[in-house]
Amino acid sequence: MAEAPTRNRYVDVPKKADWTIEQDWPSYSAQEHDRWRRLFDRQARLLPGRACQAFLDAKAKLGLSGAGIPDFDTLSQRLQALTGWRVVPVAGLIPDEMFFTHLANRRFPAGAFIRRESELDYLEEPDVFHDVFGHAPLLADPVYARFMEAYGRGGCRALKLGRLRNLARLYWRTVEFGLIDTPEGLRIFGAGLLSSPAEAVFALDDASPHRLAFDLERIMRTKYRIDDFQQCYFVIENFDSLRRACDQDFAPLYARLGAAPDIEADAIVETDRVITRGDLHYSRNKTA
Numbered sequence: 268m269a270e271a272p273t274r275n276r277y278v279d280v281p282k283k284a285d286w287t288i289e290q291d292w293p294s295y296s297a298q299e300h301d302r303w304r305r306l307f308d309r310q311a312r313l314l315p316g317r318a319c320q321a322f323l324d325a326k327a328k329l330g331l332s333g334a335g336i337p338d339f340d341t342l343s344q345r346l347q348a349l350t351g352w353r354v355v356p357v358a359g360l361i362p363d364e365m366f367f368t369h370l371a372n373r374r375f376p377a378g379a380f381i382r383r384e385s386e387l388d389y390l391e392e393p394d395v396f397h398d399v400f401g402h403a404p405l406l407a408d409p410v411y412a413r414f415m416e417a418y419g420r421g422g423c424r425a426l427k428l429g430r431l432r433n434l435a436r437l438y439w440r441t442v443e444f445g446l447i448d449t450p451e452g453l454r455i456f457g458a459g460l461l462s463s464p465a466e467a468v469f470a471l472d473d474a475s476p477h478r479l480a481f482d483l484e485r486i487m488r489t490k491y492r493i494d495d496f497q498q499c500y501f502v503i504e505n506f507d508s509l510r511r512a513c514d515q516d517f518a519p520l521y522a523r524l525g526a527a528p529d530i531e532a533d534a535i536v537e538t539d540r541v542i543t544r545g546d547l548h549y550s551r552n553k554t555a
């Protein structure tokens with residue numbers, strides 16, 4: 268059956284003052300649930316040995332499965348019992364200030380729509396699979412949960428200080444594309460990687476990208492790509508070190524960054540602790 272030309276049937280749904288909507292779970296079609304199932308099964312096969320154990324454990328604890336698109340209320344009840352977080356449905360991207368306010372109050376805004384059949388491998392706007400499969404499980408981890416709340420507070424402050432550009436880079440390099448060091452080797456914890464079959468493999472196994480130790484100030488100066496695999500991934504020691512690095516007033520840091528030049532997405536700088544120096548063949552072949 269041909270799909271409707273509009274990709275997101277929630278666009279015209281009335282929004283509340285905080286930009287959330289009704290998920291209206293019974294309205295998902297069998298095809299939409301089946302699409303979730305295929306996306307889920309593909310990642311579930313790929314991620315053992317690649318995703319960090321905290322993600323794999325939380326995914327099971329929250330009852331996420333290939334049965335179909337989760338009901339946000341049921342998921343939120345489980346999450347709330349563990350860390351006080353909820354997942355709230357939104358129609359798509361929401362204003363920055365509202366996004367940060369939700370995070371600061373332990374609510375993760377998640378797209379309610381599911382991608383179209385033609386977008387199974389890549390889509391521009393986060394859908395329910397990216398947001399719920401990728402982001403929700405780690406909110407069940409108490410330390411990660413605290414980090415995300417602190418990030419929300421930091422976002423509200425960065426907006427007031429005009430430094431969102433710098434803070435957004437932290438989100439990109441950790442919450443979306445972060446790697447974590449474990450006794451078993453590097454593992455994925457960023458939602459952009461957890462929900463992407465190709466980049467989950469690329470980020471861990473390919474010779475192309477650099478893998479560098481987490482460095483807050485360096486990350487805030489580093490450009491990133493939104494339209495292709497990353498040229499460099501940052502590796503945190505553990506969630507507590509990430510939380511401690513971020514649970515501070517960034518104002519003095521922003522003041523220093525004001526005078527510091529940006530760092531290119533594929534650069535290695537003198538202060539880097541290099542875990543893997545990439546050969547960058549992937550990005551160079553693309554631009555050749």
Ligand SMILES: [Fe+2]
Pocket residue numbers: 393397398402443458459
């Ligand atoms: Fe995301």
